[in-house]
Amino acid sequence: MVKSYTKGYVAELSLTHKLAEMGFMAIRAPRSGRISLPSPDIVAIKNGKMLVIECKSRKDAFTVAQEQLSELKAWQDHGALALIAWKQSYKGWSFLHLSDVSANNGNIGKKFTAEKGFPLDKLEEIMN
Numbered sequence: 001m002v003k004s005y006t007k008g009y010v011a012e013l014s015l016t017h018k019l020a021e022m023g024f025m026a027i028r029a030p031r032s033g034r035i036s037l038p039s040p041d042i043v044a045i046k047n048g049k050m051l052v053i054e055c056k057s058r059k060d061a062f063t064v065a066q067e068q069l070s071e072l073k074a075w076q077d078h079g080a081l082a083l084i085a086w087k088q089s090y091k092g093w094s095f096l097h098l099s100d101v102s103a104n105n106g107n108i109g110k111k112f113t114a115e116k117g118f119p120l121d122k123l124e125e126i127m128n
Contacts (some may be wrong), residue, residue, distance in 0.1 A: 011057035011087045012041050014030070018093075018120060019044045024051070038071035049127050050080040053095075057087040061109030069106055072098050081127060088111060093120045 012028045019026040019042070027046035040052035052075040054068050064084055079108040082098035086108060094117040096108065104112060118126060 008057055012055045015053070015055060015085060015087070016042055016044075016092060019051075022046075022124065034054070034100065037099065038074040040072060040075060042085075043080075046124075046127070050075075051083065051087050051123075052076075052080045053083050055085045055087070056108070059089045063102055064106040064108065066106060069102050073102070084108065086114075086117070091119065094118070095120070095123060095126075 016026045024046040025042040026042060028042055030041045037078045041055040042051075044053070046049040052072060054064065056062060056064070061064055072084075076082040076098055084098065084101050086094050086096070088094065088110075089097045094113045095115050096113065097116040100116045101108060
């Protein structure tokens with residue numbers, strides 16, 4: 001558990017800093033998911049637009065828990081763009097819209113990400 005938590009923490013922190021370098025005001029929510037309130041891993045704002053991100057750092061396909069999807073939906077319902085970010089080993093970050101992941105029952109794999117995802121450098125374009 002500690003190794004998994006550390007890997008996730010490092011990935012979240014790295015993405016938070018990348019967003020800041022891109023001009024976002026960004027924070028990582030410490031221990032998100034453990035405060036009994038809808039809390040994404042990262043909250044970022046740029047040009048008045050809010051972005052919330054649930055981060056996953058995995059080698060292979062995985063499923064995002066329904067609870068996490070519901071929490072992102074709550075933020076989306078209040079005007080935020082809700083995304084799932086997957087840091088694949090040796091490949092960098094891919095982003096997926098909450099609606100696409102929810103429609104796929106939370107299942108994320110390489111083929112799905114290739115079809116529906118986009119890289120970090122397309123993030124600002126998606127937000128406009």
